[in-house]
Amino acid sequence: MGHLYTTREKYAPEQLDEIKRKYTPPELVCCAGSREIIDREVVFVGIGISDLAGAVAKLVHTPNVILVAEAGYIGFPSVAVLISPADNSAGAMAMCHQSLPEMFLDQQSGFVDVAYLGFAQMDKYGNVNVSYITGQQVKMNGSGGGGDTASSAGRVVYTVEFNPRQWVKKVDYITEPGFLDGSRDARKKANLVGGGPSAVATNRGVFRFDAETHELYLAEVFPWQDEEDIEEVRKSFPWDLKVAEELKIMEPPTERELWALRLMDSTSNYILASVMDRPIGKIILAGKLNLEGYDEYLGMQEKAIREILEFVS
Numbered sequence: 001m002g003h004l005y006t007t008r009e010k011y012a013p014e015q016l017d018e019i020k021r022k023y024t025p026p027e028l029v030c031c032a033g034s035r036e037i038i039d040r041e042v043v044f045v046g047i048g049i050s051d052l053a054g055a056v057a058k059l060v061h062t063p064n065v066i067l068v069a070e071a072g073y074i075g076f077p078s079v080a081v082l083i084s085p086a087d088n089s090a091g092a093m094a095m096c097h098q099s100l101p102e103m104f105l106d107q108q109s110g111f112v113d114v115a116y117l118g119f120a121q122m123d124k125y126g127n128v129n130v131s132y133i134t135g136q137q138v139k140m141n142g143s144g145g146g147g148d149t150a151s152s153a154g155r156v157v158y159t160v161e162f163n164p165r166q167w168v169k170k171v172d173y174i175t176e177p178g179f180l181d182g183s184r185d186a187r188k189k190a191n192l193v194g195g196g197p198s199a200v201a202t203n204r205g206v207f208r209f210d211a212e213t214h215e216l217y218l219a220e221v222f223p224w225q226d227e228e229d230i231e232e233v234r235k236s237f238p239w240d241l242k243v244a245e246e247l248k249i250m251e252p253p254t255e256r257e258l259w260a261l262r263l264m265d266s267t268s269n270y271i272l273a274s275v276m277d278r279p280i281g282k283i284i285l286a287g288k289l290n291l292e293g294y295d296e297y298l299g300m301q302e303k304a305i306r307e308i309l310e311f312v313s
Contacts, residue, residue, distance in 0.1 A: 003035050004251035008223050019252055020224040025161045025203035026271045028222065030056055030261055031253035033116065033159040033201035041113035042066045044149060048270050050116035051082045052261060053159050053201070059260040068112065070145050072098040081265045085144065089305070104145065108152045110193060115153035117146050118160050121171045124216050124239050126178025126197035126209055128158070129171035143175050150176035155198035162204035164236035179214035186214075204233050206250070210242075217242040220250050266304030267297065 033053035045054035075095030121129035
């Protein structure tokens with residue numbers, strides 16, 4: 001497992017201010033999430049940030065994990081971040097390719113050890129909503145396989161940028177089951193074969209679930225998160241969020257993790273928040289709204305894929 005811990009005393013206050021500004025929120029999320037895997041596990045990855053976390057894990061921490069994707073790609077090296085469930089880049093050098101129904105059949109049979117997912121709403125017991133928000137009448141993409149995954153995978157690691165609005169006392173709809181009402185055998189009584197959520201990796205720390213109460217708590221923070229920051233995080237929750245008695249301090253993203261991130265997301269579709277800061281944004285700003293711009297963008301992607309193929313082959 002790639003857990004990397006440190007102490008605040010290792011850094012001077014001015015260093016902490018400097019390194020805090022060094023990383024984007026998606027970089028913090030992906031690197032923290034990538035450290036949740038044990039080598040040789042079978043890992044189901046989603047799209048975007050959840051895929052990036054799995055890719056970093058394989059390239060940096062756990063080289064023998066078997067990555068699988070919703071469309072049925074098994075044992076792929078992840079040559080570029082997936083942009084859709086059926087992204088055929090996952091087929092490059094994959095061990096095999098089966099159908100989507102077969103992929104979920106394997107998952108429901110217990111062959112997936114851990115899965116990466118995202119969410120829009122989560123309650124204290126890890127129940128997740130990605131279907132709709134009633135008050136604002138917002139409809140989202142829905143499960144997309146997330147319901148099956150949260151029900152069947154050995155454990156689930158959620159990777160999201162921290163947003164106070166995502167934490168709710170009760171989700172508007174349970175798209176992906178966590179520990180339901182939090183009672184000891186709730187998942188077993190509901191015939192859910194998977195172990196449920198194990199961690200939520202964010203740019204404001206890593207949250208875990210208490211083994212007895214199944215309640216979410218703050219387990220790990222970055223070195224620059226002081227008591228004031230932690231209290232601000234706690235106030236973002238509509239319940240009394242608990243903090244681990246032995247709160248762990250995570251190492252900031254390493255150079256190797258950042259290298260893997262930038263290799264996988266060569267066009268910065270996920271690690272840069274502003275589209276105008278991404279290569280595609282710079283092409284647009286240059287006025288290349290034609291085949292020249294399209295060719296330039298594809299050239300960047302091809303170069304990145306060739307680099308990772310050379311590395312993994």
